[in-house]
Amino acid sequence: MEKQELLDKAKEAIVDADEEEAFHLILEAENQKLDLLDLLLLGFGAGNQEIGDRFDRGLLSLPELIYAAEVMKNVTNRILGILNSDGREACSFSAKGTILLATVAGDIHDIGKGIVASTLRTAGFEVIDLGCEVPVESILEEAKKRRVDIIGTSALLTSTMIEQKKLEKLLVETGEKKNFRTMVGGAPCTPRWAKKIGADGYSEDAVEAVKVAAKLIEEKWKK
Known part of the structure; x- marks a missing residue:
C-alpha cells in the first residue's frame, strides 16, 4: 500500500x-517502516479535523462526534505508545519546560489538543x-498555581476564538x-x-507545536 493511500484510509x-481498521493501518504502517507520526498527523489527524468540520456544519451529531473522538484518542495512545516503547521520540529538543493546555470556554473540541499534549510529552x-x-x-489561576512556562489555548470554532x-x-x-x-x-x-491578539506563538499541528514551544522556552530563559 502506497503512503498516500495509507493516509487516505487512516482519515x-x-x-x-x-x-479495528485504524489499528490494522497502524500495523500496516509499521510493517512498511512508514513514519507513524506522519500517519497520526496527516492521516488520522486529517480525519479528526474532518469530523470536527462536519460537526460544526451540523452534519454530525454530538454522540457521533464523541464516538469518533474516542477512536482518535485510542489511535493516538497506540501510536505514541509504540514510539515510546521503541525508544523513539516524536521530536527531540534541548529546551524543555512546563506547558498548560486548555480548550477555551464554549468549545467542546478536545481531541486535537489531546494529540498536541501527547506529542509535547513525547x-x-x-x-x-x-x-x-x-x-x-x-x-x-492554574497557570499561576502550577508555575508553568507556556499557556496554550485551543479554539476550534470561530465563535470561541474571542476567548x-x-x-x-x-x-x-x-x-x-x-x-x-x-500559544x-x-x-x-x-x-x-x-x-493580532498578542499571543507569542501559533501552531498548525502537533509537530509544529513542539517546535514553537521549544523556541518560546528558549526565549523565556534568555530573559
Whole structure:
C-alpha cells in the first residue's frame, strides 16, 4: 500500500469511527517502516479535523462526534505508545519546560489538543491538560498555581476564538503577561490572529507545536 493511500484510509477510518481498521493501518504502517507520526498527523489527524468540520456544519451529531473522538484518542495512545516503547521520540529538543493546555470556554473540541499534549510529552515537556470548556480566569489561576512556562489555548470554532483574545487581555490587565509565553491553535486560528491578539506563538499541528514551544522556552530563559 502506497503512503498516500495509507493516509487516505487512516482519515477514512476516523471519519467512520472504525477502530479495528485504524489499528490494522497502524500495523500496516509499521510493517512498511512508514513514519507513524506522519500517519497520526496527516492521516488520522486529517480525519479528526474532518469530523470536527462536519460537526460544526451540523452534519454530525454530538454522540457521533464523541464516538469518533474516542477512536482518535485510542489511535493516538497506540501510536505514541509504540514510539515510546521503541525508544523513539516524536521530536527531540534541548529546551524543555512546563506547558498548560486548555480548550477555551464554549468549545467542546478536545481531541486535537489531546494529540498536541501527547506529542509535547513525547518530546519531553511536562504538560498540564485542563480539558475543554475552560474559562480564561481558570486558565490563568492554574497557570499561576502550577508555575508553568507556556499557556496554550485551543479554539476550534470561530465563535470561541474571542476567548483567546480575552486571555491575552486578562494577562495584561493582571500584570501576568511577563510571566508566561502564550500559544494559540485550532482550525480557525492563523499566525495573523495570534499576532493580532498578542499571543507569542501559533501552531498548525502537533509537530509544529513542539517546535514553537521549544523556541518560546528558549526565549523565556534568555530573559
